[in-house]
Each structure stands twice: as structure tokens, then as C-alpha cells.
Amino acid sequence: MAVETAAFTAVVALLITAAASQTPPTAYSNHTVGGPAGWFFNATKNISATNYSSWAASQTFNLGDFLIFRTNSNQTVIQSYNNLTTFQSCSFDDASDNDTVQYNGGDTNFDKPLIIQVPLTIKGSNYFFSDANDGVQCQEGMAFEIQVNTGLGLPPSLNQPPPPPYATPPDSNSVQMPPLMIPGTKDNGSSKTIANSRGELFFIAVMVLLLLC
Numbered sequence: 001m002a003v004e005t006a007a008f009t010a011v012v013a014l015l016i017t018a019a020a021s022q023t024p025p026t027a028y029s030n031h032t033v034g035g036p037a038g039w040f041f042n043a044t045k046n047i048s049a050t051n052y053s054s055w056a057a058s059q060t061f062n063l064g065d066f067l068i069f070r071t072n073s074n075q076t077v078i079q080s081y082n083n084l085t086t087f088q089s090c091s092f093d094d095a096s097d098n099d100t101v102q103y104n105g106g107d108t109n110f111d112k113p114l115i116i117q118v119p120l121t122i123k124g125s126n127y128f129f130s131d132a133n134d135g136v137q138c139q140e141g142m143a144f145e146i147q148v149n150t151g152l153g154l155p156p157s158l159n160q161p162p163p164p165p166y167a168t169p170p171d172s173n174s175v176q177m178p179p180l181m182i183p184g185t186k187d188n189g190s191s192k193t194i195a196n197s198r199g200e201l202f203f204i205a206v207m208v209l210l211l212l213c
Helices: 002-021 052-057 082-088 194-212
Strands: 028-033 066-072 077-081 099-106 113-120 124-129 143-147
Touching: 052 143, 077 113, 082 124, 099 113
Parallel strands: 028 066
Antiparallel strands: 066 113, 077 099, 077 124, 124 143
């Protein structure tokens, strides 16, 4: 009986824990990648500053959250949506523009402090890695995968349609004014413009003068 009671208590505890973990979020969160270690690579020891996969496993990510990369220009930040091949290759050379984003491509000025803020806007698998040093940083631990949940959904600031494409305004010299219409006439396809009417009036005046002469 004591064993059954203990087993029942353990099951109840697991159910309570599972229910608590599924409690919907009440606000959006910012996640500092790597915690205090940040997003860095030790080139001397050829290792990443921390285990980023373990860090990611300790977090819960939802749409509208931000990843904060506290890093410098010695590293890069590549994000790929649902593209495991790109992630495993530690390179985005063959990736599609629709599923991979390069937030920082490096800088000729090394050791330049950077803070890169990445919004989570795609639900499902999201992959992050640094392709610096021809992918060596990624191969040596600067890579992690996260699962993005729905949460509160995207906030309006991240859920706006893209602006319309920019169109160059026409040259002022090429702008043609519409013809002026004679007051009182209707535009039914046979209306006369002032310019045409003046020409007809001149022709009539000439004919009248010829008849008078």
C-alpha cells in the first residue's frame, strides 16, 4: 500500500509539473544568448565560451521573444528556419534567401563590441550559428537549435505587412498635364479641348473675312 501511495504521489507531481510548464506566457521575453558568457569564441583554446545547446535547452522560446547576442565582430550570427542542412554544414553559402538570415557578416575592425537583437517570428525549429573562421566556430560549439512556440503570438510591431516597393517619381520634365476641357461639356470621348476649339474658331473667322471681301 505504501508503494502504491508513493507511486500515485509521484504521478501527481509529474502532472503538476507538466501543467505548470504549459502555462501560457503573460509577456514577451528577452533571452541573452549564453547567459553571462555571451556569444564568444576563444580562438586560443579553439572552444566556444559556453555550451550553447545546453543554454538553449534551459529556455522556453515563443513568438515575439528576442534573442540578445552580446558579442563582438570576431563572431557572426546566422539564423536558419527549418533548414537542418544549412545548420549542419555550418555555412549558408547554399541556403535560400527565404529561410536563412545573416545578421552580422563580420567586420574588418576586429574586437568591435556588438549587440545583435534577433526577433523570433517563425514558429518551429530555428537554428543559430556563427560561420566565422570558415565555419570553425560553428563546428567547435557556436551553434544551437531552439523550438519556437506560439505563446502570445506576434505583437503588432512584428506582424506588419512589408511596405510597398519604392517607385522612382517621374521626371518633372516628362509630366504631361491633361488637356483642359471646355466648361459645360462632358467627357464622352468626343469632347473638344480648348486648343482644338481655338483652331476651329480661327478657321471660321478667316472664312467670314473671305466672304466679306
